[in-house]
Every structure is written in C-alpha cells, then in structure tokens.
Amino acid sequence: MRRRELFQGAAAALLTGSARGGRRPLDCGCAFQVQSSPSAQAFAGVGSRLRITGMKAIGVSLNSQSDRPYVFVKLETNQGIVGWGEGTLEGKAGAVIGCVNDFREHVIGADPMQVEHIWQSMYVHSFYRGGPVMGSAISGIDQALWDIRGKALGLPVYKLLGGPFDSRGVRGYYHAGARTREQLQQLRETAVEQGVSCFKSGPSGYFEWIETHAKIKRTVDEISALREGLGPDIDIAVDFHAKTSPSVASILVKELEPLNLLFVEEPCPPENVKAMARIARRSTTPLATGERLVAAYGVRELIESGVVDILQTDINHVGGISALWKVGAMAEAAGISMAPHACEGPIGGVATLHVDAAMPNFLVQEICGGVRPSAQDKVWEEWLGFPAMRMVKGRFPLPDKPGLGFELSEAALAKYPFAGSRPMARVFHPDGSVAEW
Numbered sequence: 001m002r003r004r005e006l007f008q009g010a011a012a013a014l015l016t017g018s019a020r021g022g023r024r025p026l027d028c029g030c031a032f033q034v035q036s037s038p039s040a041q042a043f044a045g046v047g048s049r050l051r052i053t054g055m056k057a058i059g060v061s062l063n064s065q066s067d068r069p070y071v072f073v074k075l076e077t078n079q080g081i082v083g084w085g086e087g088t089l090e091g092k093a094g095a096v097i098g099c100v101n102d103f104r105e106h107v108i109g110a111d112p113m114q115v116e117h118i119w120q121s122m123y124v125h126s127f128y129r130g131g132p133v134m135g136s137a138i139s140g141i142d143q144a145l146w147d148i149r150g151k152a153l154g155l156p157v158y159k160l161l162g163g164p165f166d167s168r169g170v171r172g173y174y175h176a177g178a179r180t181r182e183q184l185q186q187l188r189e190t191a192v193e194q195g196v197s198c199f200k201s202g203p204s205g206y207f208e209w210i211e212t213h214a215k216i217k218r219t220v221d222e223i224s225a226l227r228e229g230l231g232p233d234i235d236i237a238v239d240f241h242a243k244t245s246p247s248v249a250s251i252l253v254k255e256l257e258p259l260n261l262l263f264v265e266e267p268c269p270p271e272n273v274k275a276m277a278r279i280a281r282r283s284t285t286p287l288a289t290g291e292r293l294v295a296a297y298g299v300r301e302l303i304e305s306g307v308v309d310i311l312q313t314d315i316n317h318v319g320g321i322s323a324l325w326k327v328g329a330m331a332e333a334a335g336i337s338m339a340p341h342a343c344e345g346p347i348g349g350v351a352t353l354h355v356d357a358a359m360p361n362f363l364v365q366e367i368c369g370g371v372r373p374s375a376q377d378k379v380w381e382e383w384l385g386f387p388a389m390r391m392v393k394g395r396f397p398l399p400d401k402p403g404l405g406f407e408l409s410e411a412a413l414a415k416y417p418f419a420g421s422r423p424m425a426r427v428f429h430p431d432g433s434v435a436e437w
Contacts, residue, residue: 142320184229
C-alpha cells in the first residue's frame with residue numbers, strides 16, 4: 001500500500017468512528033469515547049438497591065456581604081433517604097455550585113453505598129487533578145454520600161469509621177478575641193467555667209519579607225501577653241496565617257519557644273515545603289499546616305519530608321470525609337497529629353467531628369467562633385435542631401443519630417437566599433504591594 005493510501009484509509013476510519021480504539025469523529029486523539037457508568041450492571045450482585053435520584057447545590061448567604069456563603073449539597077434517593085454535605089469555599093461559592101452540577105453524571109443513578117468508587121470517578125475522570133474548586137465540590141458530594149450511608153445502615157458515621165476513641169466527645173478550641181488584660185482575665189474565667197482548655201489567636205498586622213526588630217518585638221509581646229492572661233494551664237495555638245515570610249517566621253518561632261505553645265500554624269504558605277523545613281529546624285514548637293491542601297495526595301510531600309507535627313486539612317476542601325480519613329491515616333503512620341480546620345458552615349463542621357472521633361492521632365478541633373455564642377450559632381441551631389459546634393465541658397458532643405446526625409429542610413435555608421460570590425479580603429502593604437493575610 002502506498003503512503004498516501006495508508007493515510008487516506010486512516011483518516012476515513014477516524015471520520016467514521018471505526019478506527020481502533022473507537023475515537024470520536026474529528027477527534028484530536030486525546031479524548032476517547034465516553035462510556036456509561038458500569039455501576040448499575042457490574043456491581044448489581046454486590047451493591048445495594050439504593051440509587052441517587054436527585055442532587056442539588058444550594059447557596060446560602062447569612063448576609064449579602066459574606067465572603068463565604070455556604071454551599072450545601074443535597075442528595076435524594078429512590079428510598080426516601082436524603083443526605084447532606086457541604087462544599088463551602090471562601091470567595092468561590094458560585095464556582096463550586098457550578099462544579100457540583102458538573103458532577104451530575106457521576107452521581108445520578110449511582111449506588112450511594114459505593115462512596116469510594118464515586119469519589120475516585122469524580123477525581124480521576126476529571127483528568128485535571130485537584131484544585132480547591134473541584135476539591136470543595138467533591139467534598140460536599142462525599143459528605144452527603146456518607147450521610148446516606150449511615151442513615152441506610154442505622155449508624156452514626158463515626159461508628160462506620162470504627163470510632164469513637166473517646167466517649168466524652170471531641171476536644172476543641174475557640175478563637176480568643178481578647179487583647180487587653182481585662183478582656184483576657186474575663187476570657188480565662190469563662191473558659192474555666194465552661195471547661196474550655198484551648199484557644200487560638202494570631203499576631204496583628206501584616207509582615208514584610210524582612211521585618212524590623214520593632215515589629216517582631218511587638219508581635220512577641222502580644223503573644224506573651226496572651227500567655228500571661230490565660231495562664232499556664234490553658235493551651236494556646238498561634239496562627240501566622242502565612243503572613244510571615246520564612247525569614248520572619250524563623251525568628252518568631254524561636255522567640256516564642258519559651259511560651260510552650262500548642263502549635264504555630266501556617267508560618268509560611270503550605271506549598272513551600274522546603275521553607276517550612278527551614279523554620280522547623282529553628283524551634284521545638286510544633287508546626288501545623290494544611291487547611292488549603294486538596295486530596296490525600298496534597299499532603300504527601302509534607303508527610304514524607306517530616307517537616308510538620310500537625311496537619312489541618314479541611315473537610316470542605318480536601319475531598320470530604322473520605323479524603324480527611326485518608327489524610328489522618330497517612331499522618332498516623334508517620335507520627336503526625338490531626339487538628340482539622342473548620343471555618344465554614346455547620347454541616348462540614350459536624351461531619352469533621354465524626355472523622356475526629358475515629359482518628360487515633362486526633363489532637364484538637366477548630367471552630368471559627370468565640371466562647372460566647374453568636375447570631376450565627378443561633379441560625380445553625382435553628383437549622384439542625386441542636387447547638388452545632390458548641391462545646392460542652394470543652395468537648396463537642398458526639399451525635400447519636402444515624403448518618404451525620406441531623407435532618408435539614410430546604411425551607412429553613414430559603415430564609416437566607418444566595419447573594420452570589422464575594423471576594424475574600426485583599427490586603428496590601430503601604431507601598432501598594434500585595435500582602436499575605
């Protein structure tokens with residue numbers, strides 16, 4: 001066969017779809033024929049009779065200016081079991097809602113008991129890996145799948161995961177909003193009264209790449225005052241929020257070492273593992289990071305490098321219950337503790353407690369609230385029927401109902417209609433350059 005005839009034959013086969021491999025007409029060759037999900041047929045003998053029949057991504061804004069309107073996911077089944085999850089992503093709510101809807105073909109018609117299979121399909125078949133938008137969309141769907149799974153089996157999710165490790169509940173901390181001596185004294189008294197054993201705070205202001213001695217001293221004095229005001233028997237964590245460069249963070253962690261902090265969080269951006277290693281060599285204070293990382297694969301380098309003591313992956317971004325559970329297992333094998341981040345809505349917060357309760361290497365759970373209940377806490381209680389993410393004697397009580405432990409109505413959420421995405425804070429140095437915050 002002559003060369004021209006060979007190429008003409010190949011082109012004809014491609015146009016008719018008969019080329020080996022079944023490529024689509026006029027295809028570039030990098031995308032193959034879409035195959036329908038094999039779940040209904042291939043797993044008929046081992047799966048359940050449950051099927052997902054409906055999926056909704058619901059945006060909820062407590063106020064029109066919030067940079068983190070909640071993104072809730074509702075899954076409906078052919079047997080009336082409803083699952084709820086959360087994929088709230090600060091500053092990108094609309095994008096997450098769109099991404100959840102993009103996963104419709106992965107979810108509708110699937111067996112919700114096959115949580116891992118669905119997770120893998122959403123992640124792998126997206127081709128482009130990770131990213132906070134996709135990670136948050138998967139997180140919301142995954143949490144809802146686990147909620148259905150627990151309700152179908154009549155067990156709380158933490159029992160499906162092998163917990164609890166502590167029948168008293170999950171140890172947590174609030175944020176310390178106090179600054180003056182009087183405020184700190186009042187905060188300490190309230191903490192002792194409520195049995196709260198841990199708080200988190202952070203340095204005020206923003207830092208240049210190389211900072212002045214005066215700015216560094218002021219930061220050390222602020223955190224020293226926090227330790228003095230709360231006393232030696234209350235644990236204190238300090239969140240640098242990646243505002244500090246590796247150079248500044250290296251000085252601060254050394255200066256703060258005598259305060260016996262529970263940990264220093266995000267001393268530099270989490271993607272800079274080598275910089276984190278430089279900081280770790282300067283101090284014995286435990287280092288924590290990870291709230292911005294996606295999927296279990298996102299923490300691999302941190303774990304393998306041995307540069308952190310505590311991982312803080314967020315159940316609303318990392319990939320839901322499935323991914324947070326995997327991160328915890330990877331960390332446990334490496335002698336690393338878990339202190340998950342949770343500063344979004346109540347569904348993700350409650351879902352996190354279930355994973356916390358079953359992790360042997362769990363340390364403490366964050367909630368972005370204060371020791372006194374806020375208006376937001378009242379709304380959450382109205383929605384879920386109990387004071388979600390409020391501690392009792394310093395611990396979050398474990399739900400005893402199946403699934404995630406609550407039922408939720410769309411009517412309750414409709415009182416707070418979605419007001420659209422809002423950008424997160426944009427902070428600049430005096431010279432106009434972009435500042436980490």
